[in-house]
Every structure is written in C-alpha cells, then in structure tokens.
Amino acid sequence: MIVIKELNPKGYKLTIEQEKNLKILLDKLNKVRKAWGKPMIITSGLRSNEDQQKLIASGRSNAIKSNHLLGLAADISDPKKELQKWCLANEKLLEEIGLWMEDFKATETWVHFQAIPPKSGKRWFMP
Numbered sequence: 001m002i003v004i005k006e007l008n009p010k011g012y013k014l015t016i017e018q019e020k021n022l023k024i025l026l027d028k029l030n031k032v033r034k035a036w037g038k039p040m041i042i043t044s045g046l047r048s049n050e051d052q053q054k055l056i057a058s059g060r061s062n063a064i065k066s067n068h069l070l071g072l073a074a075d076i077s078d079p080k081k082e083l084q085k086w087c088l089a090n091e092k093l094l095e096e097i098g099l100w101m102e103d104f105k106a107t108e109t110w111v112h113f114q115a116i117p118p119k120s121g122k123r124w125f126m127p
C-alpha cells in the first residue's frame with residue numbers, strides 16, 4: 001500500500017486543507033493499488049509553488065493552479081503504459097472510486113490521477 005510520505009516526500013508543512021486532501025487522495029490511490037495488484041511509484045505528489053514554477057519554466061507543466069499544489073493529484077510512473085491500459089479497462093471502477101486522469105496523449109510515461117473532476121467533468125481530460 002502507498003503511504004502518506006510518498007505523496008509528500010519533501011515533508012512540506014501542510015495546511016489543514018492539504019492534509020485533508022492528501023488523505024482523500026491516498027485512500028483513492030490505495031483502492032486502485034489494491035485492484036491493480038502491482039506496485040505504484042509516485043513520481044510527483046504534493047508540490048510547493050516553487051516546485052510548480054520550476055516545472056512551468058522547464059516546460060513540463062502549463063498549469064498555474066495545478067491540483068498537485070492542493071494535495072489532490074499524484075503522478076504514477078508508467079513507462080510501459082501498463083497502468084494506462086488498466087485504467088482504460090476499468091473506467092467504471094475509477095468512476096466509483098472518484099478519480100480523473102489527464103489524457104494519456106499528454107502523459108506518455110505516467111498517469112496523472114486527481115481526486116476532483118476537471119471543469120469539463122470528463123474522466124479523461126487535456127491538461
């Protein structure tokens with residue numbers, strides 16, 4: 001199972017909202033982890049504003065208000081697209097759990113999960 005430290009490896013001091021959000025996200029990710037049955041490596045969980053600015057500057061993100069800042073999103077390493085395939089085959093379960101993903105065209109080697117819907121409300125959305 002995934003533990004909270006994996007979502008906040010730098011040990012950022014949390015606001016009450018971030019703490020609450022990370023717990024919700026962790027619970028949802030562990031439901032996927034259990035159903036999927038394989039290890040999940042988190043490559044990016046909670047980000048500071050500084051982290052996010054660096055990603056934008058390097059062209060790796062275009063989101064000023066990323067859900068990573070709120071503790072509501074996590075990226076899972078998926079170089080072989082195994083998790084992506086699993087997600088596509090388990091849309092119903094992801095709907096029940098309440099997770100949304102960036103379109104896999106935008107996330108070639110990882111899966112971005114977030115615990116709140118995007119503006120479009122679509123299960124998969126373009127970032």
Ligand SMILES: [Zn+2]
Binds near residue numbers: 044068073075113
């Ligand atoms: Zn992400």
